[in-house]
Amino acid sequence: xxxxxxxxxxxxxxxxxxxxxxxxxxxxxxxxxxxxxxxxxxxxxxxxxxxxxxxxxxxxxxxxxxxxxxxxxxxxxxxxxxxxxxxxxxxxxxxxxxxxxxxxxxxxxxxxxxxxxxxxxxxxxxxxxxxxxxxxxxxxxxxxxxxxxxxxxxxxxxxxxxxxxxxxxxxxxxxxxxxxxxxxxxxxxxxxxxxxxxxxxxxxxxxxxxxxxxxxxxxxxxxxxxxxxxxxxxxxxxxxxxxxxxxxxxxxxxxxxxxxxxxxxxxxxxxxxxxxxxxxxxxxxxxxxxxxxxxxxxxxxxxxxxxxxxxxxxxxxxxxxxxxxxxxxxxxxxxxxxxxxxxxxxxxxxxxxxxxxxx
Numbered sequence: 001x002x003x004x005x006x007x008x009x010x011x012x013x014x015x016x017x018x019x020x021x022x023x024x025x026x027x028x029x030x031x032x033x034x035x036x037x038x039x040x041x042x043x044x045x046x047x048x049x050x051x052x053x054x055x056x057x058x059x060x061x062x063x064x065x066x067x068x069x070x071x072x073x074x075x076x077x078x079x080x081x082x083x084x085x086x087x088x089x090x091x092x093x094x095x096x097x098x099x100x101x102x103x104x105x106x107x108x109x110x111x112x113x114x115x116x117x118x119x120x121x122x123x124x125x126x127x128x129x130x131x132x133x134x135x136x137x138x139x140x141x142x143x144x145x146x147x148x149x150x151x152x153x154x155x156x157x158x159x160x161x162x163x164x165x166x167x168x169x170x171x172x173x174x175x176x177x178x179x180x181x182x183x184x185x186x187x188x189x190x191x192x193x194x195x196x197x198x199x200x201x202x203x204x205x206x207x208x209x210x211x212x213x214x215x216x217x218x219x220x221x222x223x224x225x226x227x228x229x230x231x232x233x234x235x236x237x238x239x240x241x242x243x244x245x246x247x248x249x250x251x252x253x254x255x256x257x258x259x260x261x262x263x264x265x266x267x268x269x270x271x272x273x274x275x276x277x278x279x280x281x282x283x284x285x286x287x288x289x290x291x292x293x294x295x296x297x298x299x300x301x302x303x304x305x306x307x308x309x310x311x312x313x314x315x316x317x318x319x320x321x322x323x324x325x326x327x328x329x330x331x332x333x334x335x336x337x338x339x340x341x342x343x344x345x346x347x348x349x350x351x352x353x354x355x356x357x358x359x
Contacts, residue, residue: 007141007346009354010160010330016150023077023164026147027084030163033143034085037095046101060094062189066217070191074198081164096164097192098181099219112136112278112326113167113180114315115225115256116285116304117233120337122252122293124300127337130227131301132178133328133348134160134167135317141329141346146356157201158356160330160343166197168332172358173204174229176336179222180258183271184239190219200224206232214243223256227336237261239268251293255285280313298342301333306349316349 015025027034036042047056068075078096082089094100112135120126140162149157155175161167169177177200181193191199196218203209209226213236221238235246235254244262248254259275260266261282269275288304289296305328307315319327331351332343339358344351 007344007351009352010144010146010343010345012146012148012354012356014148014150019073019077019151020080020083022149022151023080023082024084026145026163027081027086029084030081030143030145031085034081034092034163035087038087038091043091043095048100048102056100057090057094059100059189060090060097063097063100063192063219064090064093066189066219067191067195070215070217071195071199074195077198078164096194097219098194099187099192112258112317113178114281114285114305115178115180115254116289116301117225117227117248117254118289118293118296118301119233119248119252119254120231122289123296124294125297127335128227128229128231128233129296129298129301129333130176130178130225130336131305131333132168132331133305133315133317134330135326136329138319138324138327138329141327144330144345146343146354148356154202155204156358158341158358159201160332165194166201167330169197169201170334170339170341170356170358171201171204172339174336174339175201175203175206175209176227176334177201177209177224178332178334179224180256182221182223182237182239182258182260182268183274184220184268185270186240186242186268187220188240190217190240191215193218193220193222197222197224200226206234210234210236210245213238223258225254225256227334229336229339231337237265239265242268251290253286253289253293255282255289257282257285277313280310281315284309284315298333298335302331302342302348302353305331305333306347308349316347318347 082092116131155171159169259278331348
């Protein structure tokens with residue numbers, strides 16, 4: 001990490017109240033990007049070929065019906081967000097459903113992320129550490145928020161992403177959620193993977209979080225990396241209709257990128273061409289974790305996230321090397337044991353580190 005620091009900090013938004021009030025405040029803060037995302041120039045341009053705007057909204061309404069029955073509090077929060085931004089609630093809801101914005105099974109993996117987990121036996125101080133790089137279109141780097149949510153009866157939640165997107169999340173009960181977008185070929189109408197993560201972050205234990213991951217009415221699934229301050233780590237590699245659970249390896253580490261790794265789940269791979277590129281990052285992540293096991297620290301995990309080996313399929317992704325399509329827009333390293341998150345905008349090799357700690 002020798003490059004000069006050039007990136008500004010991610011703004012930290014602190015909101016409290018009911019789910020509706022929390023959503024409204026997020027909508028007000030992110031109004032500019034939300035309005036842009038639902039405007040004709042963005043909304044209509046991303047609708048898959050063969051659908052009209054009305055058909056896209058009708059499809060979104062079917063997802064909303066399932067979500068409202070299972071997670072009414074989430075609808076309250078998202079509708080509050082729409083109200084705060086001054087946009088139509090169904091249109092905003094549609095924009096937050098990842099499954100409906102690309103041509104089915106056609107090279108659609110957009111969120112190219114890397115997760116590296118070092119369990120207590122692999123770190124220098126016996127703490128559980130989780131590192132994450134989030135790779136998206138370069139334009140997303142300017143839209144990032146870190147949000148602290150306080151709703152009575154729920155754990156305090158700290159999330160990083162857009163408004164209202166949750167890319168990674170942590171809560172005061174000691175739960176950490178990171179993960180990677182997959183390309184399951186069995187998607188269906190249901191609770192979107194991009195909404196499922198909000199429910200996961202309300203869990204107080206890994207078992208509760210796994211239950212949220214495995215909801216039978218899910219539309220699809222991310223690969224969800226779940227860890228807890230009690231030392232538990234469960235990786236849920238899922239699709240709409242199946243999932244495989246994994247734990248730390250015998251070496252005390254775990255890594256995952258954007259393809260199915262578990263043998264039984266490979267039949268659900270919907271983007272086999274990209275899976276080959278993802279596997280380059282996966283193997284490099286495992287190599288680094290194994291090489292440094294027993295000595296891994298927060299700074300050491302950040303150095304792994306900053307690795308440029310195998311460009312353009314490196315862990316630390318730069319647009320000038322990757323053709324400008326995606327880049328690492330933010331990174332984080334969580335000391336899950338201490339409930340402290342170090343994070344930054346842009347590439348981990350050249351950004352200002354910020355720290356959030358639960359009380």
